[in-house]
Amino acid sequence: MNTPAWSPRRLDALDDAQIDALADVLIDCVEGGASVSFMHPLSRGRAVAFWRRVAQDAAAGERAVLVAEDARGLCGTVQLVLGQPENQPHRADLAKMLVHRRARRRGLGAALMRAAEATARECGKTLLVLDAVTGGEAARLYERLGWVRVGDIPGYALYPQGGLCGTTYYYRDLGG
Numbered sequence: 117m118n119t120p121a122w123s124p125r126r127l128d129a130l131d132d133a134q135i136d137a138l139a140d141v142l143i144d145c146v147e148g149g150a151s152v153s154f155m156h157p158l159s160r161g162r163a164v165a166f167w168r169r170v171a172q173d174a175a176a177g178e179r180a181v182l183v184a185e186d187a188r189g190l191c192g193t194v195q196l197v198l199g200q201p202e203n204q205p206h207r208a209d210l211a212k213m214l215v216h217r218r219a220r221r222r223g224l225g226a227a228l229m230r231a232a233e234a235t236a237r238e239c240g241k242t243l244l245v246l247d248a249v250t251g252g253e254a255a256r257l258y259e260r261l262g263w264v265r266v267g268d269i270p271g272y273a274l275y276p277q278g279g280l281c282g283t284t285y286y287y288r289d290l291g292g
């Protein structure tokens with residue numbers, strides 16, 4: 117088994133090169149059929165605009181952006197939405213878990229999840245929430261890592277090429 121020692125890290129500021137690389141990862145995931153908010157084809161301009169908004173939130177401390185690299189550069193990312201209503205200061209949403217197809221099935225998704233959970237703890241968060249395509253690869257990953265399945269919503273979103281998919285909600289109690 118070829119299992120690289122991934123070293124995910126948090127980016128507080130995203131430069132143009134990092135935004136470009138993150139756009140590549142997002143475009144690759146949408147091309148690969150991942151239901152991650154965007155329809156196919158996702159233009160570079162829209163992908164870059166998405167990451168520029170994320171960069172603003174990261175700079176404002178509203179989001180934590182984690183990234184990981186392989187020998188070719190940035191190939192995986194995940195976010196924590198830290199900014200929450202005032203009655204949920206202990207909670208964060210986990211979002212936009214994306215691994216480039218070239219880097220999949222080598223433990224990067226799991227490494228990003230563990231790093232996100234560690235970052236959440238550092239930020240004083242004790243409860244994480246996410247949703248994922250019902251029965252998909254990501255859902256399998258979250259269940260393997262001990263996330264608690266709450267329930268399914270059928271017909272929640274579209275796949276990038278069309279066709280409805282359900283979503284499943286999960287939570288993770290970091291307080292214990």
Ligand SMILES: CC(C)(COP(=O)(O)OP(=O)(O)OC[C@H]1O[C@@H](n2cnc3c(N)ncnc32)[C@H](O)[C@@H]1OP(=O)(O)O)[C@@H](O)C(=O)NCCC(=O)NCCS
Nearest residue numbers: 117119150213214215220221222223224225226248253254
């Ligand atoms: C879901 C996703 C993030 C998983 O990323 P990943 O880096 O492939 O995740 P991992 O490598 O940790 O685990 C994936 C599989 O590879 C297996 N694996 C991990 N290391 C391995 C190795 N060294 N050799 C062989 N298999 C390995 C895992 O056991 C797991 O198997 P399973 O799917 O049969 O349960 C990735 O598929 C992705 O980006 N998908 C598109 C975007 C998306 O859907 N994001 C989720 C939004 S909620």
